[in-house]
Amino acid sequence: MKFYSTNNGNLKTGLKEAVLEGLAKDRGLFMPETISRLPQSFFEHIDEMSFQDIAIQISQLIFQDSIEQTEIERMIEKAITFDAPLVNISKKTHILELFHGPSLAFKDFGARFMAQLMAYLIRGNNRNLTILVATSGDTGGAVAQGFYETEGIEVIILYPSGKVSDLQEKQLTTLGKNVTALEIDGTFDDCQAMVKEAFMDAELKQKRNLSSANSINIARLIPQTFYYFRAYQQLSPEEREKATFVVPSGNFGNLTAGLMAYKMGLPVRQFIAATNINDVVPQYLATGVFQPRKSVQTLSNAMDIGNPSNFARMIDLFHKDSNPLDSVVKGYSFNDQQTMAAIRQVFEQTGYIIDPHGAVGWLAFQAYLREEPDACGIILETAHPAKFLETVESAIGQEVSVPVRLETFRNKEKNAIFLPPAYEALKQFLMND
Numbered sequence: 001m002k003f004y005s006t007n008n009g010n011l012k013t014g015l016k017e018a019v020l021e022g023l024a025k026d027r028g029l030f031m032p033e034t035i036s037r038l039p040q041s042f043f044e045h046i047d048e049m050s051f052q053d054i055a056i057q058i059s060q061l062i063f064q065d066s067i068e069q070t071e072i073e074r075m076i077e078k079a080i081t082f083d084a085p086l087v088n089i090s091k092k093t094h095i096l097e098l099f100h101g102p103s104l105a106f107k108d109f110g111a112r113f114m115a116q117l118m119a120y121l122i123r124g125n126n127r128n129l130t131i132l133v134a135t136s137g138d139t140g141g142a143v144a145q146g147f148y149e150t151e152g153i154e155v156i157i158l159y160p161s162g163k164v165s166d167l168q169e170k171q172l173t174t175l176g177k178n179v180t181a182l183e184i185d186g187t188f189d190d191c192q193a194m195v196k197e198a199f200m201d202a203e204l205k206q207k208r209n210l211s212s213a214n215s216i217n218i219a220r221l222i223p224q225t226f227y228y229f230r231a232y233q234q235l236s237p238e239e240r241e242k243a244t245f246v247v248p249s250g251n252f253g254n255l256t257a258g259l260m261a262y263k264m265g266l267p268v269r270q271f272i273a274a275t276n277i278n279d280v281v282p283q284y285l286a287t288g289v290f291q292p293r294k295s296v297q298t299l300s301n302a303m304d305i306g307n308p309s310n311f312a313r314m315i316d317l318f319h320k321d322s323n324p325l326d327s328v329v330k331g332y333s334f335n336d337q338q339t340m341a342a343i344r345q346v347f348e349q350t351g352y353i354i355d356p357h358g359a360v361g362w363l364a365f366q367a368y369l370r371e372e373p374d375a376c377g378i379i380l381e382t383a384h385p386a387k388f389l390e391t392v393e394s395a396i397g398q399e400v401s402v403p404v405r406l407e408t409f410r411n412k413e414k415n416a417i418f419l420p421p422a423y424e425a426l427k428q429f430l431m432n433d
């Protein structure tokens, strides 16, 4: 399987380069050269398959002969270790819970799969791989845990001192082993600038085999297609005919993965892009004009993105399609006040505690239902409500219980190396470590 750049369909690379480089040489995003349709037998037998079986079949479809079947099976067994259950909350509405992984957000799927795939791709190399990432909070936790104890890979995470939540800091700084946290006496932008400079430093690259784990890596999208099929599998035959996937979106990786699943033959009646007031994509879908702008802070902060990176992939997937993107995807956006009211309303009407991102999705589905009363909604719940305790507790007026796997981090001891916000300090650390 080859991958091309969204900037130039003729610029093609192999799997190894696409995953280890992350970004194409012309700064485009990698896309698989072909997205084949699953055979009819896949859908005939889907009821008998486990989540891992589904993941294996889709991986085979994508990687084809680039990875042997036994290796694919081994990777899936290590990466897909938790389920994506569908919870019915009302007659027409299901919640797809994507937060059963170690960092309690859907990004665990991408991070864990990417770790396994990278470990496979560097096997036999005599040098270890160093994953260098800057985080403003959440991504770092998923990456740290996803790569934890992965052979041949060292992870170094830069985070801005005092600017991530206590729990986020604990998720980065208490693992140890192959995960090192660098606490930078500066801002997230400082961390990001230091990482960028490292990737341009020829001397450092002599010493270390560097790679990034950022959200535009194609290796993160592939596993996100798996749970769309897992959701479909949990619907009744009547519901399967009118499945509407509602995707709370920021950088639009999750929605792009859904569109890839659709291209593989997943029957979907409608996709819904749900955003907070950072509504560049819903605006595009309504007007045909894509106008990136500065992001605005909201309660659903993982979706505060003003220039969604995966937009190029969405356009690319549909540029030759007879169905235009704006018929397959509908967009809706909501503000914080509506989000708070939705968290309360979902709780009062159904007893379900939804997080602020899922609440934006729920609002979008309510709006869609007014136009299409016959729809069956599957709302992707991208994070556990306990990750946004203050917001959720103030919306529902009662306490939210925190899962044990989140709580255990609180009592562990922080272990981070404190550095000034200067590239030289990072370089010295990386050259000597």
Ligand SMILES: *Cc1c(COP(=O)(O)O)cnc(C)c1O
Pocket (backbone or CB within 6 Å): 105, 106, 107, 138, 248, 249, 250, 251, 252, 253, 254, 255, 302, 303, 357, 382, 383
């Ligand atoms: C990252 C994230 C999102 C946005 O996902 P995209 O793939 O960037 O659209 C939504 N909700 C939560 C909780 C997230 O962590």
